[in-house]
Amino acid sequence: MDIDFDLFLDxxxxxxSELKVKLRGIRKQYRKQGLYSPIExxxxxxxxxxxxxxxxxxxxxxxxxxxxxxxDIAGLRIMVQFVEDIDDxxxxxxxxxxxxIVQERDYITNKKQSGYRSYHxxxxxPVETIDGExxxxxxxxxxxxAMNFWATIEHSLNYKYQGDFPDELKARLERTAEIAYMLDxxxxxxxxxxxxxxxxxxxxxxxxxxxxxxxxxxADGLSRKKE
Ligand code: 0O2
Ligand code: 0O2
Numbered sequence: 001m002d003i004d005f006d007l008f009l010d011x012x013x014x015x016x017s018e019l020k021v022k023l024r025g026i027r028k029q030y031r032k033q034g035l036y037s038p039i040e041x042x043x044x045x046x047x048x049x050x051x052x053x054x055x056x057x058x059x060x061x062x063x064x065x066x067x068x069x070x071x072d073i074a075g076l077r078i079m080v081q082f083v084e085d086i087d088d089x090x091x092x093x094x095x096x097x098x099x100x101i102v103q104e105r106d107y108i109t110n111k112k113q114s115g116y117r118s119y120h121x122x123x124x125x126p127v128e129t130i131d132g133e134x135x136x137x138x139x140x141x142x143x144x145x146a147m148n149f150w151a152t153i154e155h156s157l158n159y160k161y162q163g164d165f166p167d168e169l170k171a172r173l174e175r176t177a178e179i180a181y182m183l184d185x186x187x188x189x190x191x192x193x194x195x196x197x198x199x200x201x202x203x204x205x206x207x208x209x210x211x212x213x214x215x216x217x218x219a220d221g222l223s224r225k226k227e
Contacts, residue, residue, distance in 0.1 A: 003063050005049050011127040012074040015136050016044040019076050019125065023140075026092065034204045036195055038085035038092075040145065044076045067136065071103075071122045074138035079148050082191050083108070083184050086119050086142050093140065099123040102137070108147075115177025116151060118143040146180040146187075 023042045030037035047055075052066065052073060061069040080086055086108065094101060105120040119142040126133050143151065154173055157165065165173065187194070 003066075005052075008066070009046055009049075009073070011129060011134055011136050012046045012138075014127050014129075015074045015125050015138050016046055016076065018127075019074070019138060019140075020044040022098070023076060023078060031204045031207075036199075038080055038088040040079045040081050042076065042078050044074075047073045047075060071137040072139035074125070074136060076138060076140045077148070078140060078142045080142065080144055081194070082188050083144055084188060084191070086144070089142050090119060090121065093121055093123075099125045099138075111177070111181075114154065115174050116154065117147045117177070117181065118151065144184050146183045150177055150180045 020042055023039065027037045027039040027042070030039070047070075052070065053063075055061075055070065056063055056066065059069075066073065078089055080089065090104070100123065101121055102124050103120075103122040105122075107116060107118050107120065111117045121140045121142065123138050123140060124135050125138050126135050153176075157169065157173070161169070
Protein backbone atom coordinates (compact mmCIF):
# COMPACT_ATOMS: atom_id res chain seq x y z
CA MET A 1 0.00 0.00 0.00
CA ASP A 2 1.23 3.52 -0.88
CA ILE A 3 1.26 5.95 2.00
CA ASP A 4 1.84 9.70 1.77
CA PHE A 5 4.25 9.91 4.68
CA ASP A 6 4.60 13.66 4.43
CA LEU A 7 0.90 14.08 5.13
CA PHE A 8 0.65 11.15 7.53
CA LEU A 9 3.47 12.43 9.75
CA ASP A 10 2.19 16.01 10.04
CA UNK A 11 0.16 15.47 13.24
CA UNK A 12 3.12 13.60 14.78
CA UNK A 13 5.42 16.54 13.99
CA UNK A 14 2.92 18.85 15.66
CA UNK A 15 2.52 16.55 18.67
CA UNK A 16 6.30 16.36 19.23
CA SER A 17 6.69 20.15 18.96
CA GLU A 18 3.82 20.82 21.36
CA LEU A 19 4.94 18.20 23.86
CA LYS A 20 8.52 19.49 23.85
CA VAL A 21 7.23 22.95 24.77
CA LYS A 22 4.95 21.52 27.47
CA LEU A 23 7.57 19.26 29.05
CA ARG A 24 10.29 21.92 28.91
CA GLY A 25 7.71 24.24 30.48
CA ILE A 26 7.60 21.99 33.55
CA ARG A 27 11.36 22.46 34.02
CA LYS A 28 11.05 26.23 33.54
CA GLN A 29 8.26 26.46 36.15
CA TYR A 30 10.28 24.57 38.77
CA ARG A 31 13.34 26.73 38.15
CA LYS A 32 11.39 29.99 38.22
CA GLN A 33 9.90 29.06 41.56
CA GLY A 34 13.37 28.42 42.94
CA LEU A 35 12.73 24.69 43.18
CA TYR A 36 14.77 21.69 42.16
CA SER A 37 13.52 20.44 38.76
CA PRO A 38 13.14 16.67 38.39
CA ILE A 39 13.62 17.30 34.66
CA GLU A 40 17.20 17.84 33.49
CA UNK A 41 16.43 18.17 29.78
CA UNK A 42 13.94 17.09 27.16
CA UNK A 43 14.46 15.94 23.58
CA UNK A 44 12.01 14.83 20.96
CA UNK A 45 11.89 13.34 17.50
CA UNK A 46 9.53 11.97 14.89
CA UNK A 47 10.64 8.50 13.88
CA UNK A 48 12.39 8.65 10.49
CA UNK A 49 10.40 7.08 7.64
CA UNK A 50 12.99 4.35 6.95
CA UNK A 51 12.90 3.32 10.63
CA UNK A 52 9.08 3.22 10.57
CA UNK A 53 9.09 0.95 7.51
CA UNK A 54 11.84 -1.26 8.94
CA UNK A 55 10.10 -1.64 12.31
CA UNK A 56 6.74 -2.37 10.60
CA UNK A 57 8.37 -5.12 8.51
CA UNK A 58 10.16 -6.56 11.52
CA UNK A 59 7.01 -6.66 13.69
CA UNK A 60 4.66 -7.63 10.85
CA UNK A 61 2.57 -4.43 11.16
CA UNK A 62 0.55 -3.42 8.14
CA UNK A 63 1.40 0.13 6.99
CA UNK A 64 -2.30 1.03 6.93
CA UNK A 65 -2.54 0.32 10.67
CA UNK A 66 0.52 2.30 11.72
CA UNK A 67 -1.45 4.79 13.80
CA UNK A 68 -2.73 2.06 16.08
CA UNK A 69 0.12 -0.46 15.93
CA UNK A 70 3.19 1.78 16.16
CA UNK A 71 3.06 3.82 19.32
CA ASP A 72 6.45 5.53 19.17
CA ILE A 73 6.26 7.44 15.88
CA ALA A 74 6.16 10.52 18.10
CA GLY A 75 8.88 10.16 20.72
CA LEU A 76 9.80 12.35 23.67
CA ARG A 77 12.64 11.71 26.07
CA ILE A 78 12.95 13.20 29.54
CA MET A 79 16.34 13.00 31.17
CA VAL A 80 16.65 13.19 34.95
CA GLN A 81 19.52 13.29 37.43
CA PHE A 82 18.28 10.77 39.98
CA VAL A 83 16.22 7.57 39.69
CA GLU A 84 13.76 8.99 42.27
CA ASP A 85 12.98 11.88 39.88
CA ILE A 86 11.41 9.37 37.49
CA ASP A 87 8.58 8.61 39.97
CA ASP A 88 7.91 12.34 40.39
CA UNK A 89 7.67 12.83 36.65
CA UNK A 90 5.42 9.82 36.12
CA UNK A 91 3.13 11.21 38.84
CA UNK A 92 3.11 14.61 37.09
CA UNK A 93 2.21 12.95 33.78
CA UNK A 94 -0.57 10.91 35.40
CA UNK A 95 -2.13 14.10 36.76
CA UNK A 96 -2.21 15.96 33.46
CA UNK A 97 -5.45 16.57 31.65
CA UNK A 98 -4.11 17.39 28.17
CA UNK A 99 -3.53 13.71 27.30
CA UNK A 100 -4.38 10.26 28.58
CA ILE A 101 -1.91 7.56 29.50
CA VAL A 102 -2.67 4.31 27.71
CA GLN A 103 0.25 2.24 28.94
CA GLU A 104 3.26 2.34 31.23
CA ARG A 105 6.26 0.09 30.71
CA ASP A 106 8.65 -0.12 33.61
CA TYR A 107 12.00 -1.23 32.24
CA ILE A 108 13.66 -0.01 35.42
CA THR A 109 12.27 -2.61 37.77
CA ASN A 110 12.25 -5.08 34.88
CA LYS A 111 15.28 -4.22 32.80
CA LYS A 112 15.40 -5.58 29.27
CA GLN A 113 17.61 -8.54 28.44
CA SER A 114 20.05 -6.18 26.71
CA GLY A 115 20.52 -4.31 30.00
CA TYR A 116 18.32 -1.40 28.81
CA ARG A 117 16.65 0.60 31.58
CA SER A 118 14.09 3.36 31.16
CA TYR A 119 10.46 4.11 32.04
CA HIS A 120 8.12 4.32 29.06
CA UNK A 121 4.75 6.06 29.13
CA UNK A 122 2.53 5.75 26.07
CA UNK A 123 0.05 8.58 25.77
CA UNK A 124 -2.94 9.33 23.59
CA UNK A 125 -2.49 12.95 22.55
CA PRO A 126 -5.12 15.15 20.84
CA VAL A 127 -3.83 17.26 17.96
CA GLU A 128 -5.91 20.12 16.59
CA THR A 129 -5.95 20.18 12.79
CA ILE A 130 -7.94 22.22 10.24
CA ASP A 131 -10.11 19.10 9.85
CA GLY A 132 -10.80 18.85 13.56
CA GLU A 133 -9.18 16.99 16.44
CA UNK A 134 -7.27 13.79 15.80
CA UNK A 135 -5.57 11.55 18.33
CA UNK A 136 -2.05 10.19 18.02
CA UNK A 137 0.03 7.96 20.26
CA UNK A 138 3.32 9.28 21.60
CA UNK A 139 5.96 7.52 23.67
CA UNK A 140 7.60 9.39 26.53
CA UNK A 141 10.81 7.73 27.70
CA UNK A 142 12.02 8.81 31.12
CA UNK A 143 15.56 7.91 32.14
CA UNK A 144 18.52 9.06 34.19
CA UNK A 145 21.59 10.56 32.55
CA ALA A 146 23.45 7.29 33.21
CA MET A 147 20.66 5.20 31.61
CA ASN A 148 20.68 7.61 28.68
CA PHE A 149 24.44 7.35 28.27
CA TRP A 150 24.23 3.56 28.15
CA ALA A 151 21.21 3.48 25.81
CA THR A 152 22.79 5.97 23.39
CA ILE A 153 26.02 3.95 23.13
CA GLU A 154 24.18 0.63 22.86
CA HIS A 155 21.85 2.07 20.22
CA SER A 156 24.77 3.10 17.99
CA LEU A 157 26.47 -0.27 18.45
CA ASN A 158 23.16 -1.96 17.67
CA TYR A 159 23.03 0.00 14.45
CA LYS A 160 26.47 -1.29 13.50
CA TYR A 161 25.89 -4.93 14.49
CA GLN A 162 22.13 -5.07 13.74
CA GLY A 163 21.54 -6.56 17.19
CA ASP A 164 23.93 -9.44 16.53
CA PHE A 165 26.65 -8.51 19.00
CA PRO A 166 29.83 -10.57 19.32
CA ASP A 167 29.77 -12.44 22.67
CA GLU A 168 32.53 -10.34 24.21
CA LEU A 169 30.80 -7.07 23.33
CA LYS A 170 27.49 -8.39 24.63
CA ALA A 171 29.10 -9.30 27.95
CA ARG A 172 30.75 -5.87 28.18
CA LEU A 173 27.43 -4.13 27.47
CA GLU A 174 25.75 -6.14 30.22
CA ARG A 175 28.58 -5.18 32.57
CA THR A 176 28.38 -1.48 31.66
CA ALA A 177 24.60 -1.56 32.20
CA GLU A 178 25.30 -2.92 35.68
CA ILE A 179 27.87 -0.17 36.31
CA ALA A 180 25.38 2.50 35.16
CA TYR A 181 22.87 0.98 37.61
CA MET A 182 25.43 1.18 40.41
CA LEU A 183 26.29 4.76 39.45
CA ASP A 184 22.62 5.74 39.75
CA UNK A 185 22.40 4.07 43.17
CA UNK A 186 25.53 5.79 44.44
CA UNK A 187 24.35 9.18 43.16
CA UNK A 188 21.01 8.69 44.94
CA UNK A 189 22.88 8.19 48.20
CA UNK A 190 24.56 11.62 47.91
CA UNK A 191 21.54 13.30 46.31
CA UNK A 192 20.97 15.86 49.07
CA UNK A 193 24.58 17.04 48.95
CA UNK A 194 24.52 17.31 45.15
CA UNK A 195 21.27 19.26 45.09
CA UNK A 196 22.53 21.69 47.71
CA UNK A 197 25.73 22.26 45.72
CA UNK A 198 23.78 22.80 42.51
CA UNK A 199 21.63 25.48 44.09
CA UNK A 200 24.79 27.35 45.12
CA UNK A 201 26.53 26.81 41.77
CA UNK A 202 23.51 27.40 39.52
CA UNK A 203 20.89 29.31 41.49
CA UNK A 204 17.46 29.62 39.85
CA UNK A 205 17.22 32.78 37.81
CA UNK A 206 20.93 32.89 36.99
CA UNK A 207 20.37 31.82 33.38
CA UNK A 208 17.51 34.30 33.03
CA UNK A 209 19.68 37.14 34.31
CA UNK A 210 22.44 36.04 31.93
CA UNK A 211 20.03 36.02 28.97
CA UNK A 212 18.71 39.45 29.91
CA UNK A 213 22.31 40.75 29.99
CA UNK A 214 22.90 39.27 26.52
CA UNK A 215 19.71 40.87 25.22
CA UNK A 216 20.84 44.25 26.59
CA UNK A 217 24.24 43.87 24.89
CA UNK A 218 22.43 43.02 21.61
CA ALA A 219 20.13 46.01 22.01
CA ASP A 220 23.15 48.24 22.68
CA GLY A 221 24.89 46.89 19.59
CA LEU A 222 21.81 47.53 17.48
CA SER A 223 21.34 51.09 18.74
CA ARG A 224 25.04 51.81 18.12
CA LYS A 225 24.70 50.49 14.53
CA LYS A 226 21.77 52.81 13.92
CA GLU A 227 23.71 55.86 15.14
P1 0O2 B 1 18.62 24.53 27.40
O1 0O2 B 1 18.63 25.95 27.71
O2 0O2 B 1 19.89 24.10 26.74
O3 0O2 B 1 18.23 23.66 28.53
P2 0O2 B 1 14.64 22.59 19.80
O4 0O2 B 1 13.29 21.97 19.66
O5 0O2 B 1 15.11 23.31 18.57
O6 0O2 B 1 14.77 23.42 21.04
P3 0O2 B 1 15.87 20.27 19.01
O7 0O2 B 1 16.53 20.79 17.77
O8 0O2 B 1 14.63 19.47 18.83
O9 0O2 B 1 15.63 21.43 20.02
O10 0O2 B 1 16.95 19.42 19.72
P4 0O2 B 1 16.77 18.28 20.82
O11 0O2 B 1 17.96 17.39 20.60
O12 0O2 B 1 15.41 17.67 20.81
O13 0O2 B 1 16.92 19.00 22.20
C1 0O2 B 1 17.81 20.01 22.43
C2 0O2 B 1 17.66 20.42 23.89
O14 0O2 B 1 18.13 19.36 24.71
C3 0O2 B 1 18.53 21.61 24.15
O15 0O2 B 1 17.92 22.33 25.20
C4 0O2 B 1 19.81 20.97 24.66
O16 0O2 B 1 20.51 21.84 25.52
C5 0O2 B 1 19.28 19.78 25.42
N1 0O2 B 1 20.25 18.69 25.43
C6 0O2 B 1 20.52 17.81 24.45
N2 0O2 B 1 21.46 16.94 24.82
C7 0O2 B 1 21.81 17.29 26.08
C8 0O2 B 1 22.75 16.76 27.02
O17 0O2 B 1 23.44 15.77 26.79
N3 0O2 B 1 22.80 17.39 28.23
C9 0O2 B 1 22.02 18.46 28.54
N4 0O2 B 1 22.11 19.01 29.74
N5 0O2 B 1 21.15 18.99 27.68
C10 0O2 B 1 21.05 18.40 26.47
P5 0O2 B 1 17.32 23.76 25.00
O18 0O2 B 1 15.89 23.62 24.66
O19 0O2 B 1 18.14 24.51 24.02
O20 0O2 B 1 17.41 24.42 26.40
P1 0O2 C 1 14.47 4.24 18.04
O1 0O2 C 1 15.58 4.38 17.05
O2 0O2 C 1 14.90 4.59 19.41
O3 0O2 C 1 13.22 4.93 17.60
P2 0O2 C 1 9.57 -4.16 21.81
O4 0O2 C 1 8.51 -4.92 21.07
O5 0O2 C 1 9.44 -4.22 23.29
O6 0O2 C 1 10.98 -4.48 21.35
P3 0O2 C 1 8.22 -1.67 21.40
O7 0O2 C 1 6.97 -2.43 21.49
O8 0O2 C 1 8.32 -0.71 20.28
O9 0O2 C 1 9.46 -2.64 21.36
O10 0O2 C 1 8.35 -0.86 22.72
P4 0O2 C 1 9.51 -0.55 23.73
O11 0O2 C 1 10.54 -1.61 23.81
O12 0O2 C 1 8.79 -0.19 24.97
O13 0O2 C 1 10.17 0.77 23.14
C1 0O2 C 1 10.96 0.74 22.03
C2 0O2 C 1 11.97 1.85 22.14
O14 0O2 C 1 12.63 1.80 23.42
C3 0O2 C 1 13.06 1.70 21.14
O15 0O2 C 1 12.69 2.32 19.94
C4 0O2 C 1 14.24 2.38 21.81
O16 0O2 C 1 14.15 3.77 21.71
C5 0O2 C 1 14.04 1.96 23.25
N1 0O2 C 1 14.65 0.67 23.53
C6 0O2 C 1 14.01 -0.47 23.83
N2 0O2 C 1 14.89 -1.47 24.06
C7 0O2 C 1 16.13 -0.94 23.91
C8 0O2 C 1 17.45 -1.48 24.03
O17 0O2 C 1 17.68 -2.65 24.32
N3 0O2 C 1 18.48 -0.61 23.78
C9 0O2 C 1 18.27 0.71 23.46
N4 0O2 C 1 19.34 1.47 23.25
N5 0O2 C 1 17.03 1.23 23.33
C10 0O2 C 1 15.98 0.43 23.56
P5 0O2 C 1 13.18 1.72 18.56
O18 0O2 C 1 12.03 1.65 17.64
O19 0O2 C 1 13.93 0.44 18.77
O20 0O2 C 1 14.20 2.70 17.99
